[in-house]
Amino acid sequence: MGQRMRLKLTIRGLVQGVGFRPFIYRLATELGLGGWVNNSAAGVFVEVEGTELQLKEFRRRLEGEKPGRSRIDELETLTLDPLGYADFTIRPSVTGEKTALVLPDLATCPDCLAEVFDPQNRRFHYPFTNCTHCGPRYTIIRGLPYDRPQTTMVGFPMCPDCEAEYHDPSDRRFHAQPNACPRCGPQLAFWTRQGEATAQGEAALQQAIIALQEGQILAVKGLGGFHLMADAQNAQAVAQLRQRKRRPDKPFAVMYPSLSAVKAHCWVSPLEAELLQSPEAPIVLLRKRPQQPLVEAVAPLNPNLGVMLPYTPLHHLLLQGVNRPLVATSGNLANEPICTDEGEAVQRLGGIADVFLVHNRPIVRAVDDSVVREMAGQGVILRRARGYAPLPIPTRFPGASEAKILGVGAHLKNTVAVCVRDQVFLSQHIGDLETPQAYGAFTEVIESFQRLYEFTPDRVICDLHPDYLSSQYARHQGLPWQGIQHHFAHIWAVLAEHNLWDQRLLGVAWDGTGYGLDGTIWGGEFLGFTPPHHLTRMAHLRSFPLPGGDRAIREPRRSALGLLYAIWGADLWQNPAYLPYLEPFSPSERSILATSLEKGLNCPLTSSMGRLFDGVASLTQLCQKASFEGQGAMQLEFILPEHPSPAAYPLPLSHAPTLQLDWHPLILALLQDLKLNIPLSEVSAKFHNSLIDSIGAIAQQIGVQSIVLSGGCFQNKYLLETGVTRLNEQGFQVYFPVVCPPNDGGIAFGQIVAARFSSIIND
Template identity: 40%
Template sequence: MLNKINESSNAKRFLIQLYGRVQGVGFRPFIYRKAKEFKIYGSVSNSGGAVVIDFIGSIDNVKKFVMAIVKNPPDVVNIEKVQCSSMEYCTFYEFTIKESIKNRDSLRFLQPDLGICEECVKEVMDKKSKRYRYAFTNCTNCGPRYSIIKGLPYDRKNTMMDEFKMCSDCSEEYKNPYDRRFHAEPNCCARCGPKLTLLDRNGKEIDCYDAIYSAAELIKKGKIVAIKGIGGFHLVCDARNEQAIDNLRIRKRRPDKPLAVMMRNQSLIRKVCYVSERENSVLTSSKRPIVLLKIKAPKTIPKNIAPRQRRIGVMLPYTPLHYMLLESKLDIVVMTSGNISGAPIEYENSFALERLGSIADYFLINNRKIYVPIDDAVVKVFEGKEMLLRRGRGYAPYAKKLSIEKDMLALGAELKSSVCISTHGYVHTSQYLGDLKQMDCYRNYEYVTNHLIKILDVNPSICVQDMHPDYNTKLFAAEKKTEKIYIQHHHAHMVSCMAEHDLWRKVIAMVFDGTGYGKDGAVWGGEFLVGDRKMFERAGHFQYIKLQGGDRAAKEPWRCAASYLYSLKYPLHKFLKSIDKDKLNVVEAALDASINCHESSSLGRMFDAVSSLLGVVNYATYEGHGAIELENLMDETVRESYEYDICRNEDKFIIEYRHMFEQLLTDLEQKIVPEVIAAKFNNTITKASCDLAERLSEVYKIREVVLSGGVFQNEHLLASISKKLNSRGFNVTFNCLIPINDEGISFGQIVAADEIIKSGVKGDVFSSAGKN
């Protein structure tokens, strides 16, 4: 049979190169089996970041073979690009998986970490299985990827598993083409793989027969256990134990921010939360993110998990360890990032013991090293669409084809940082990297960025960065001897949405956030831009307010409230009775003398001001605290709003705040309940924004609107504005898989920079043409 095929004039030789999520996901074994099925001869190998098939076969069989691997690959495979060429004929007598080839010139894609598959779960729970209760069970369909990759191609020697030599049984699985662990690079078992160890906070090993079972017992007794997972440590306590949660909050200095929980199964989640079909599909996907769900039965969980919130972050188990932890003694646990608040997630055993020892009572560690730390992803479903709020495990890195020609590095924003790298026509986006004002976050930012540059084998010729003169991203850019392109913050937001949804024509963009450096040196944040990917005109904005306190204004919303009261000549003491009079006097004097003050159109700071005036949040303990609690406070049945004025100042429209604040303060004096005032304020922002969009549409003849910026994490505002504009005939688009907050900035920067380059601008440049 072999000779007949090889000698037949109908037999041809082809070389196929497949790019995308194709390595470390069982694709080569799948190709091997299809080759056997369709009588194809040759080889398959990893080459750089691609899978390469060199093969011969009859024309009919070749067609069936190619269709099977390209059109119907395994679910976890994502093919981005296929290159096929005919080759000079030669004879092959079998089909083999060859050693990987290191190729510098090929496209490269990194594979995200995947949650455990059902087959592996069954093995872990089966007493007859050799992997019964083994915490590192995985196969080609699941397990760690990005977090353990040191280099490409994705082979065991290029991962953190290289120090674990497979036993004979695991080696046999690895070599068997019909086993689902065929070429599963992290393959291991209890005989040859990583081990768990339970320690006290002083690093002393706890003598126990089963470390997971013992850890579960400790958690059930109210202890806090730091558990090392795929991308780093989690701090874990019993989510039904209010005192344990309080202890965690006190030790971590996280008094208010909601805590994520892990629940045993979907049935339990449905008892506590409302779960739509779309939300369920995201929860149960191989990515296994934290999903923000509406709370259905508040009394089933302690209030201090998500104080004053209508939603809770929920995830399902995604490693064997999680399934065993929640097997019997526990059914729901708090599982929050293992870090000191504001710092990056801890991922090395020694540093975790040192830095988390004041928070955790015990540590469940292992000896499988993590190469790239990565936190859990956070997602919500809005109007049936998956919206990514924090890119993390399962979602990072993210690659999107955009036909960008230059090799560039976009450095993102400072508070919710991320980076983007363009090469070979694709843009690769990193995970969430935190607040770069924190030195540990900045060091991690450097580490992850340099790792991505190295593993993607790219030498960026251009650094793209924000216009802000004091962002720490400039420190990183200064080390790169490259051309610099500067993109205005809100233009980057706008372009991030346009590029995600393939919009090219001019749009009206509402970009609402807390802080962004404006072209006039003021702090922008309530912006109406008109433009495209290359340039924009600032066509309107919320009226400037003189804010006192610099960066402290975001952390102390009462300063925002004081600034608005001062501008309207209202007595500060009358409306801010809970704030120390001496502090108010100091701020008033500083406003008189314009000391540490800045002009701002920030809608985020306006929400903070209202939050403080209503007595909701005077001191923010996490980013967006005031605005988030204000949204959760509002009575959504209220339809009234306050009056507002839109004036035209030279070439820009301005939404003025005087009338809305005067009426809001009157409501306060008349003892209208905060729930109603919060709703009226939100409704006012919606009406004013939509009315200004109408005016801009009349001037610019544009009916396409994009919504971006962190303020649009306010679900009510996003829904009300998009619904109202749609009803008026606008086509409305908002960020989904590119985060709508500052984490999406780097993506927008790199796309805007590409358009500037294509326009022929040379040297260090700023976006964009147009007016302030």
């Protein structure tokens, strides 16, 4: 035998909740090493003792055979004198600085699923089956390190059988913190809408299945909150759900029993199939097949469908029992956060759901379903929540920092982010901060992050808009705070995601609205980046008035009116030839709006690309009033032909007074096409193409070879994919967000990145 040595390893990364300590235990034992492993609040500590040859083999296999869901970000080793360890043990966890990564909730693994449907298994039909490879994590953890006493499973002492599994190194439930079974774990209950329990356990599950089959709306307590579920092939059930939830048009997500069932109704690419079946199990936007049997009201006037597969044993059991696709939408009223507590759900959802399927495992934090869309060969995250949050966004900052920064995001699609050293943790999707309940959820997520990581920020970063509730929060914390311009944050986020610190490039930020540095409403922005960290506005969409200000977000007809007034001025009201363009408004509305526009009252100027989309959606009669943000732009995307020609409207560059895209000729040419009854699909294609062509034109004008695309407009599949293809053909290198949402869900991340390069603090 060779001389014995001792290695001390500190492992940071995704190493808790993934079976990492059991893996280390089995590896060390197999190699005949002595020592120990434990969790800490910063990661995993290991000491192993053996010969030099044994330790080399341990290091080699450690990185090559680590658990599939784990990730090693840092591995520090120190060689020490041996202590004579006789065996290898898993020691109790230790506390310290909280920097360990918290694993997201993961979909049920194949092994657990097989047990759930095996009549001979003791977990047959048990809805809370899990192991070290799957199940709840982020939604049940109260603090670090990740041990059962720090989770909501602390109230469910393990029975002897579960205890034996938990302590058996050969079992996949070895140190699985949420481990449970029907004898000792959480239980189901079936409630009336008044909160009266009428069935428990298996009987509750069967009652829920019958309710869905009978066309009732079922509120289901799941992993990170409640779903409202209904038969997606029952027109009356879906109509009732829309009416009660106050959601007239926005598409519902649908949960299917299997991938084969999805493929019968939708086109599914290999990447989309991979996303659907991944441990993250997001909602994936798919193209519907013709004549699929879902009722139109599930996704009205929409060629796409948001689809997910069951991701908990409870969902698998429900879907197997009903054996048909189910609407599975967030358990809330419009603009409110999802419910997580069954008592609260009866109060808030009692007017929507007919019956409730609940359980007694507490949910620490609300986590909605993530949404992903395949675009330009990538699975682009549009809503980052279950399965992805709260893992940090991978990035590398130039230079180190000890700063602790809180980014509080935007007003719509809000998320928050915290920066601890060089790790940026982006929260789950919170939603639009439009109600007291939503604002309460926003502050709770911040407090939850602070508790989890014992994080106290040095400064707070917010949007530049002074009226956003998130900005007001930042200014009232008694800490140094800083406002970051909205579109700058969009581009900063992509720069960090792709580590683009060493090249000049053009950032294109197109969305609905963002408060501009000049006090106007921006949204069609071209930003120049110069290393090491200088970002400036280089060009923008020509501004136009927005009658009614924020009201225009819900009324595309107002954007159209602002465009037309910018072209024709007061003649718009007086020339009979223009009368058809005023038909979306009543005579009294026209009078008020004419006065507002002519006097400049509540008609802020905007360079918003999102509002240009709205204006075109109104002029083409696709959408005059929207029941959800972006509805008009979505309709323009949906009517695009399958194989559009490259024809485009004129969208020239103007230099008065700054570099601008002049949309005047575009709108006039589009109106002429409408007069000639050119098909709307062709009109939409020419409109999209003109915008795509403009990006290359401005990049050439500025003289850069790399382009970054971000902002909510680039959720549009045609705009992004055709833009990337044509720009690549012109020799440009194009980058876009993939792991950080392109919409306002990525703003908090961008705020953190901007703050790392700025020393300007507001008092």
